[in-house]
Amino acid sequence: MIQRKLTLVMENKPGALARVVGLFHQRGYNIDSLHVDPIEDFEPFRFIEDELGIKFQVGEVSRLTIRTTVGDKLMRQILRQINKLIDVIAVSDDESTYLKGILRNENLL
Amino acid sequence: MKIAGNDILIQSLINEGVEYIFGYPGGAALHIYDAIFNQKDMQHILVRHEQGATHAADGYARATGKPGVVLVTSGPGATNAITGIATAFMDSIPMVVISGQVQSHLIGTDAFQETDMIGVSRPIVKHSFTVDKQENIAQIVKEAFHVATSGRQGPVVIDVPKDLTNPDELFDFNYPEKANIRSYNPPVKPENHQVSRAVDAILTAERPVIYAGGGTISSNASDELRELNELLDFPVTNTLMGLGVYPGTGKRFLGMLGMHGTYQANMAMHNADLIIAVGARFDDRITNTPEKFAPKAKVIHFDVDHSSVSKIIEADIAVFGQVKDSLKAINNYLSSRKDEINREKLSPWHQQIKEWKEKHGLNHELYKNDSDEYPILPQAAVQHIYQESEGKAFVTSDVGQHQMFAAQYYHFDEPRKWINSGGLGTMGFGLPSAMGVKLAYPEEEVICITGEGSIQMCIQELSTCSQYKLPIKIFNINNLALGMVKQWQDMNYDGRHSSISYEDSLPDFVGLAESYGHVGIKITKNSELKEGIAKALAIKDKLVFVDIYVDPNEHVYPMLVAPNGSLKDMWLGKGEKT
Numbered sequence: 021m022i023q024r025k026l027t028l029v030m031e032n033k034p035g036a037l038a039r040v041v042g043l044f045h046q047r048g049y050n051i052d053s054l055h056v057d058p059i060e061d062f063e064p065f066r067f068i069e070d071e072l073g074i075k076f077q078v079g080e081v082s083r084l085t086i087r088t089t090v091g092d093k094l095m096r097q098i099l100r101q102i103n104k105l106i107d108v109i110a111v112s113d114d115e116s117t118y119l120k121g122i123l124r125n126e127n128l129l
Numbered sequence: 130m131k132i133a134g135n136d137i138l139i140q141s142l143i144n145e146g147v148e149y150i151f152g153y154p155g156g157a158a159l160h161i162y163d164a165i166f167n168q169k170d171m172q173h174i175l176v177r178h179e180q181g182a183t184h185a186a187d188g189y190a191r192a193t194g195k196p197g198v199v200l201v202t203s204g205p206g207a208t209n210a211i212t213g214i215a216t217a218f219m220d221s222i223p224m225v226v227i228s229g230q231v232q233s234h235l236i237g238t239d240a241f242q243e244t245d246m247i248g249v250s251r252p253i254v255k256h257s258f259t260v261d262k263q264e265n266i267a268q269i270v271k272e273a274f275h276v277a278t279s280g281r282q283g284p285v286v287i288d289v290p291k292d293l294t295n296p297d298e299l300f301d302f303n304y305p306e307k308a309n310i311r312s313y314n315p316p317v318k319p320e321n322h323q324v325s326r327a328v329d330a331i332l333t334a335e336r337p338v339i340y341a342g343g344g345t346i347s348s349n350a351s352d353e354l355r356e357l358n359e360l361l362d363f364p365v366t367n368t369l370m371g372l373g374v375y376p377g378t379g380k381r382f383l384g385m386l387g388m389h390g391t392y393q394a395n396m397a398m399h400n401a402d403l404i405i406a407v408g409a410r411f412d413d414r415i416t417n418t419p420e421k422f423a424p425k426a427k428v429i430h431f432d433v434d435h436s437s438v439s440k441i442i443e444a445d446i447a448v449f450g451q452v453k454d455s456l457k458a459i460n461n462y463l464s465s466r467k468d469e470i471n472r473e474k475l476s477p478w479h480q481q482i483k484e485w486k487e488k489h490g491l492n493h494e495l496y497k498n499d500s501d502e503y504p505i506l507p508q509a510a511v512q513h514i515y516q517e518s519e520g521k522a523f524v525t526s527d528v529g530q531h532q533m534f535a536a537q538y539y540h541f542d543e544p545r546k547w548i549n550s551g552g553l554g555t556m557g558f559g560l561p562s563a564m565g566v567k568l569a570y571p572e573e574e575v576i577c578i579t580g581e582g583s584i585q586m587c588i589q590e591l592s593t594c595s596q597y598k599l600p601i602k603i604f605n606i607n608n609l610a611l612g613m614v615k616q617w618q619d620m621n622y623d624g625r626h627s628s629i630s631y632e633d634s635l636p637d638f639v640g641l642a643e644s645y646g647h648v649g650i651k652i653t654k655n656s657e658l659k660e661g662i663a664k665a666l667a668i669k670d671k672l673v674f675v676d677i678y679v680d681p682n683e684h685v686y687p688m689l690v691a692p693n694g695s696l697k698d699m700w701l702g703k704g705e706k707t
Contacts (some may be wrong), residue, residue, distance in 0.1 A: 030312070031312055034259065035247060035251075035257075035259070037350070038248070038251065039251060042251050042252060046252045065260075070174075072311050074311055082203045087461075093355075093439075097436065097439075097440055100436035101436050103435065103436070103589045104434070104435075104436055106255070106256040106276060106310065106312060106313050107312055108310040108312060109311070120312060120313075121313070121314040121315060122314070122316075123435070125589065
């Protein structure tokens with residue numbers, strides 16, 4: 021088991037963070053560290069705007085970074101479970117990204 | 130036109146085509162109830178306990194495919210609904226639950242009947258919404274129905290603070306045409322390369338099994354599944370949640386698989402070289418020990434939910450998308466390669482399955498024994514119910530031995546006819562869910578097969594059935610104890626029967642039913658069984674409660690050997706193992 025980093029782009033809505041944190045507890049995963057702040061520089065995320073055909077406004081979306089220590093198989097399961105949360109726009113680990121529910125085999129975030 | 134928040138909420142539901150809303154009023158929901166009073170397009174069904182409301186809405190949803198709708202008040206109203214929401218969540222049933230909440234300015238003050246419903250329900254909903262202002266109510270309702278009914282379906286909670294339904298503040302009302310959730314995009318159609326890989330595997334299989342679950346029903350893909358099997362002639366097994374998606378009397382049907390699955394279904398899965406999982410999730414009641422599951426099989430997994438695939442059992446080929454669309458794509462592609470389908474190749478496999486079935490298959494003719502020398506077998510009771518209702522009824526059940534006997538011995542030829550709590554295993558589900566089914570299909574026979582333990586968990590709904598004149602037929606498989614617990618205690622705890630008996634405290638169910646204005650029938654002998662069941666079914670305008678006293682020592686078999694067993698390790702009878 022190694023420590024891995026997950027990056028999420030999610031709607032900055034009440035309760036959204038609780039859904040992510042709650043998911044870790046509910047599914048028996050552990051959080052080593054967590055960092056969240058609203059996205060102010062949208063430059064690295066323009067591709068998401070292009071994909072969704074929208075324009076992010078300041079304060080609308082947050083970036084969340086979670087470190088967790090798990091094996092490969094569980095990592096894949098965590099990614100898939102997070103991808104299912106309705107408020108999550110994109111989530112990635114080192115190898116793959118779920119962007120609005122669609123899997124890409126690279127870390128885009 | 131300008132209308133108030135309470136009317137916006139109710140008009141939004143009407144715009145969604147809601148015909149019934151199951152609920153129970155209370156302080157925080159009073160404005161909403163006032164809006165219900167002032168309309169005629171939707172009927173409110175007043176239950177006797179909020180758990181009953183959620184199960185009734187759930188039964189309605191399972192039978193019709195449309196979302197069930199629930200309205201409860203804050204605090205205890207909301208928490209009483211939790212078991213029903215969890216039941217729907219585990220079985221992926223579309224449901225929208227509206228909970229009243231204390232006024233916005235009181236939230237967080239421990240106000241009277243305040244509970245953090247969004248927090249309490251978070252792990253058991255697909256998504257939830259808090260109404261923040263009246264102008265957003267219509268959009269939130271639209272989004273809630275969209276989330277509940279698309280992708281992998283599930284329950285959605287809308288929490289509504291009381292001040293936002295205040296009848297004195299008016300707003301414009303336009304019901305939105307579509308939901309627009311930019312971060313939500315459930316897969317619909319499968320990708321071509323997945324389809325062609327699946328077909329390649331299908332064409333080379335020699336010992337294939339189709340294993341279809343509840344997802345096939347939620348996706349309304351029964352016709353596509355049957356079409357697939359017209360092409361392939363593969364053996365088919367269904368999960369507890371999938372019964373009816375392939376005909377229970379079909380030529381290639383193996384019966385249910387898993388914990389109490391048939392010998393032939395479990396043996397076929399264990400020995401298969403290809404398992405085609407369709408809308409099924411390999412839960413622990415199916416796989417037994419995952420490391421020992423189907424050691425020779427390649428797995429193709431059709432599912433709309435990425436997280437279900439390779440969660441328990443690694444899939445060799447995954448086909449993501451609505452099962453209906455995926456099966457259509459498979460059927461089309463397979464039809465174009467029809468000349469490569471070799472049915473002859475399957476005959477040794479069919480022969481092997483036939484031998485398994487002959488050796489240890491279920492005895493479906495127990496009902497023919499009408500001797501009073503023996504107590505009534507619960508299996509025979511279910512077989513009689515099947516015979517007398519000609520296999521055409523909607524059957525709801527509770528949880529326990531009677532549920533397994535119903536699943537084993539009532540053959541469902543159509544999907545959505547078998548209504549039971551598979552994932553959560555909720556006792557108390559049977560009667561209220563039957564109410565939802567009966568409201569949806571008033572002309573159809575609706576039967577609840579229950580036990581004397583389960584029925585008492587929501588027995589208050591007998592009163593609701595009386596109020597709305599719901600002539601459900603309840604068959605209480607009465608073995609005077611919590612049968613499934615007792616069976617485990619017999620098998621694993623040297624027969625130490627801890628807390629499974631009610632001693633002499635069971636009610637007179639016939640008298641109880643009659644006190645609500647229903648009809649009660651008591652059956653204690655084999656010779657009374659056929660006639661008693663027929664008599665109950667012949668009464669069309671009243672609820673009939675049939676209390677059937679069965680052998681208290683009967684066990685459900687087959688039963689997988691656990692822990693550490695595989696699917697080929699089964700108990701076949703008392704002390705008899707494979």
